[in-house]
Amino acid sequence: MNSQTDRIFSQPLAEVPDFVFNEDVVNVFPDMIKRSVPGYPSIVENTGLLAAQFARPNSVLYDLGCSLGAVTQAMRRHVDQPNCNIIGIDNSSAMVKRCQEYLCAQDAMFQTLLPAEIIEQDILQVDYQPSSFIALNFTLQFIEPQQRIVLLKKLRQALIPQGALLLSEKIKFTNADEHQQLNELHLAFKRANGYSDLEIAQKRRAIENVMLPDTFEVHRQRLLDAGFSKVYLWFQCLNFASMIALP
Ligand SMILES: C[S@@+](CC[C@H](N)C(=O)[O-])C[C@H]1O[C@@H](n2cnc3c(N)ncnc32)[C@H](O)[C@@H]1O
């Protein structure tokens, strides 16, 4: 169950396949995401704080595209509301299986935690229950672009009036210089975390067709079009950002 160092793209590949969240990725995922996403640990921990701020009794907290449940675990550390439960959803069976094991380990360590269940499902197919907090932590970028507004409208409908949606994403920039500078800084971040140029190039090739970032302006407008009334950027580190959207 121990996480390993990410060496998935360290050897030259004749052809780099599209990135999938399979067993190989699951084995290295905590290391991969920490070394690839600037600010990831801060975003996860503060998501627990944000969830505690918005969580209301008798409601569900969702962790969509939960992977190994880092956000679910942070919410469980911070949220203490009566009759609240967490539902984590991911469509990768390998992720769901490992996530359930990690949550059992968390259950064994703490006595009073919100109940949490992890479900294997496509987040586009879910009938959402009334919710006070929904986290999409680096997940929307993997959803087909035309489906993003459909999903956000559904989530807006599920949110109770005092609730909030958290959206973290890799972002593009409209200004070409800003885009290039921040992408170069992101490459420097990856190199400083021990990734070689080969690993960086092969990973980029693997995700270019499956992970499609938008600009902050596109996210903001789409959230407003989905029916949210306010969108606040609460975190940015290089080309990775997190925002909250309020009903
Ligand atoms: C970058 S990871 C998310 C990281 C995670 N939220 C965290 O904070 O550690 C993206 C996740 O979204 C999941 N995913 C992608 N498309 C999905 C879909 N349509 N339905 C459910 N999960 C999806 C992937 O399997 C993957 O585990």
Ligand SMILES: O=C(O)C(=O)C[C@]1(C(=O)O)C=C[C@@H](O)C=C1
């Ligand atoms: O942009 C990159 O290079 C990334 O690796 C980003 C990213 C992400 O943002 O989700 C992509 C896939 C991996 O799951 C981890 C990180």
